Amino acid sequence: MILSSLWPIYYRDKTIARYSPHTLRAHEVQFNLLHRYMGEIDADNITCDMMKDYFASCDHLKTSSLGMRIRVMKSFFNWAYKEGYIPTNPTETIKEPKIKDKTPKFFSDEEIVKLKSGCETLLEKTLLEFSFATGCRVGEIKTINQDDINWENNSINIMGKGEKRRTIYFSEPCKELLLEYMEFRKDDDPALIVTERAPHRMSVAEMEYIMKRIAKRSGIGKNVHPHRLRHSYATHLINNGANLEVIRQLMGHSNLNSTMIYAHLTEEGKQKAYIKCFQG
Secondary structure: OEHHHHHHHHHHHHHHOOOOHHHHHHHHHHHHHHHHHHOOOEHHHOOHHHHHHHHHOOOOOOHHHHHHHHHHHHHHHHHHHHOOOOOOOOOOOOOOOOOOOOOOOOOOHHHHHHHHHOOOOHHHHHHHHHHHHHOOOHHHHHHOEHHHEEOOOOEEEEEOHHHOEEEEEOOHHHHHHHHHHHHHOOOOOOEOOEOOOOOOEOOHHHHHHHHHHHHHHHOOOOOOOHHHHHHHHHHHHHHOOOOHHHHHHHHOOOOHHHHHHHOOOOHHHHHHHHHHHHOO
8 A cells, every 4th residue: 555545544534533633644744754754655565674773764853743743653653553554563563762850841930920920911821821720732722712710719620632631720920920910901702812913813823932932032042932830830739839739730741750750859849858858
């Protein structure tokens, strides 16, 4: 079977499996890169050595990016093999490169304060505060409507990754900003967060742009991405005594292994834990 003819079938099957549009787009990019490298080849003829040559040609990539490329290709060829489209899986024995430090990058409390000081508009303040206070993925924030909010207990029932529902919570300062933001808005769009001009539901790309704009003003030199706020949320929770199972549920991880990357403490967090135990 010609390699290019497998993609529509893979896309269909993974859509049924409820892969997110974001994940499917990422997989399509990786597939197109492979197809460009291999050409219109019969998928049956792709060998392990050919795949190793392909990955070796990606020496310009960071270790994490190469790992992601290998991971996607292993998923694709494992699917093709199990579905009977190819006789063997050419990526079966290929392993992802080891990443020395898997500790997620996060903002310190001082950097969060700097980011907040970099906000100029009510929209910026609300988006930043909501992202940090809830730990939501930007793709999740995009789908939230105003009517989804339970104002009595500061919670929202959201549709997360893999179409799994979970309840998130937000703080009183976040609630005050949300109410002020909604009072300020003059549009009728049901979305929780809307664009500044011609208000309509804000896209993920627009949210990412706003975060980078805030970071530039705040003077933070780190690579600022909304997902780093999610890491900061988890780190803040664990440094203040939340156990990993609670964090798992709040973040919408399907298993505890995904949450284990947050099983670290800053020096401040270690000191807090010590004082709580010995100087309570």
